[in-house]
Amino acid sequence: QQQVKQSPQSLIVQKGGIPIINCAYENTAFDYFPWYQQFPGKGPALLIAIRPDVSEKKEGRFTISFNKSAKQFSLHIMDSQPGDSATYFCAASMVYTGNQFYFGTGTSLTVIP
Amino acid sequence: DGGITQSPKYLFRKEGQNVTLSCEQNLNHDAMYWYRQDPGQGLRLIYYSQIVNDFQKGDIAEGYSVSREKKESFPLTVTSAQKNPTAFYLCASSKGGRVRSYNEQFFGPGTRLTVL
Numbered sequence: 001q002q003q004v005k006q007s008p009q010s011l012i013v014q015k016g017g018i019p020i021i022n023c024a025y026e027n028t029a030f031d032y033f034p035w036y037q038q039f040p041g042k043g044p045a046l047l048i049a050i051r052p053d054v055s056e057k058k059e060g061r062f063t064i065s066f067n068k069s070a071k072q073f074s075l076h077i078m079d080s081q082p083g084d085s086a087t088y089f090c091a092a093s094m095v096y097t098g099n100q101f102y103f104g105t106g107t108s109l110t111v112i113p
Numbered sequence: 114d115g116g117i118t119q120s121p122k123y124l125f126r127k128e129g130q131n132v133t134l135s136c137e138q139n140l141n142h143d144a145m146y147w148y149r150q151d152p153g154q155g156l157r158l159i160y161y162s163q164i165v166n167d168f169q170k171g172d173i174a175e176g177y178s179v180s181r182e183k184k185e186s187f188p189l190t191v192t193s194a195q196k197n198p199t200a201f202y203l204c205a206s207s208k209g210g211r212v213r214s215y216n217e218q219f220f221g222p223g224t225r226l227t228v229l
Contacts, residue, residue, distance in 0.1 A: 009153065034217065043117075043203050043220030044156070089155060100171075101146075101218055105155040 003027060004092050006104025013080055014112050021075045021107045023090035028071070030092040034101075035064065035075050038087045047088070048075075080111045116140065117221035119204050124226045126198075134189045134224045136204035144209025145187035146218065149173060150201040159202075162187055163209055191226065198228045 006023045013019045023033075031052055036044035050057045050064045050073065057064045061078040077084055090104040117138045126132045138145065144163045148156040158171030162181040176195025181187055187206075191198045202224045207216035 006155070036220075041223070041225075043205075043222050045220065046217050049217070100158065100161060101156075103148075103156040105153060 002105070003102035004090060004104045006090050006107060008107060009105070010108040010110075012110045012112065015081060017080050017111070019077050019080055019084075019109055019111075021088055021090070021109075022072065023074065023092075023104050024070075024072045025092050025102075026071065027092070027094070029094045030102075032093045033064070033066065033073050034091050034093075035062075036089045036091065036103075038089065038106075044089060077109075080109075082111045082113050085109055085111050117204060117206055117219055119202075119221040119224050121224060122222065124224055126226070126228050128228055129193045131193055132191050132198075132226065134191065134202055134204075134226070136187045136189065136221060138185055138187075138204075138206045138219075138221075140206055140219065141184070142206035142208055142219075143184070144207045144216070145181070146205040146207075147171075147177070147179065147187070147189045148203040148205065150203055150223075156203065159189065198226060201225050 004025050011019050034049035035047045037047045038044040048059045048062045050066050052068050055066050063076040066073045087106045087108050089106050091101045093101045120135045146161040147159040150156050157173050159177050160179045162168035165184050168181050178190045204221040205218040207218045209216045
């Protein structure tokens with residue numbers, strides 16, 4: 001059973017566009033929601049993370065929007081660049097489970113020059 | 114230069130052989146994790162360890178074994194009982210341990226295992 005559902009599976013945008021990746025969860029005990037970026041053949045790296053006490057967090061061109069009532073959160077990439085082409089994973093965890101992360105299935109993003 | 118190292122980067126084994134993947138971290142983290150990554154399935158947790166000499170099964174532990182004899186090392190053995198072992202294996206660590214806190218997981222570069 002997938003604890004975190006992620007969509008779309010793949011996404012192609014033009015340079016400068018704003019790709020949006022969505023994630024949904026069921027377990028209301030989740031209290032930490034990170035996004036990871038992974039380039040081919042590499043391990044994932046933390047991009048940005050949010051806790052449920054805020055509805056939005058921005059770091060540079062990356063923004064997380066969080067809707068607690070809908071149990072959804074999304075990643076927006078402003079002014080996307082070809083260098084942003086990568087696979088993006090959302091995740092969720094709860095502090096009570098010793099930091100066990102539940103990952104979405106990933107979104108492959110391609111930014112066309 | 115702190116980080117997580119996994120070796121080797123590529124590994125080939127014959128079907129029926131056990132193989133051990135190495136994971137070492139010098140971040141002084143208490144918690145370590147093993148994930149398996151397959152196309153379209155994201156990262157699935159195999160085993161995790163919050164402290165030395167203690168580890169728990171993740172969602173897909175069957176056919177795998179681990180040990181945690183040292184804080185900095187968390188090797189994963191893929192046994193012959195694992196029916197479909199060909200995959201990309203990722204090791205991660207976090208400050209974690211038994212302290213309740215929000216901790217980023219840091220990932221190693223991965224090992225791609227191919228069973229022939």
